[in-house]
Amino acid sequence: MDLERFREKAHNRSAENKKFLLGLKRKDPRKVDDEFHAMHEEVFEEIDCLTCANCCKTTSPIFYPTDIERVAKALRMKPGDFIEKYLRIDEDKDYVLKSSPCPFLDAENYCMVYEDRPKACREYPHTDRKKMVQIMELTYKNTLVCPAVLEMVERLKELKV
Incomplete structure (x- = not known):
């Protein structure tokens, strides 16, 4: 994966993707879910x-x-x-990691606490959840982090969802 x-x-494509995703909030939520879920399956077959x-x-x-x-x-x-060793409280008053990369990520990109990982990690990148129209801002932010989400959005734009 060429992250650069x-x-x-x-x-x-940031501005274009933000406009596209925020525009989906006006569409039929079930259709948006169906399109995202199908694209999620397709893209994660490849990535x-x-x-x-x-x-x-x-x-x-x-x-x-x-x-x-x-x-x-x-971790026993x-x-x-x-909490003291790994976490801090962010501006939204949530516990988050003190540092990145994640201290539980090993050199081969495996998670050392995979079976016990946080709910947010289990659900990431959230493109297979119900009511996708409710998380378009998050989905936009994830296009800047996750190549799979960016690819899903690019393909959805081509389909003119």
């Missing part, structure tokens, strides 16, 4: 997250209390110690 080329393409891991390298998931407990247990730590 991806970043350039994402940046160059292997392990060749990229840009999400893990550049952004932090939100850690909810159940996530903190689960990951701390997997007390939740308080886990």
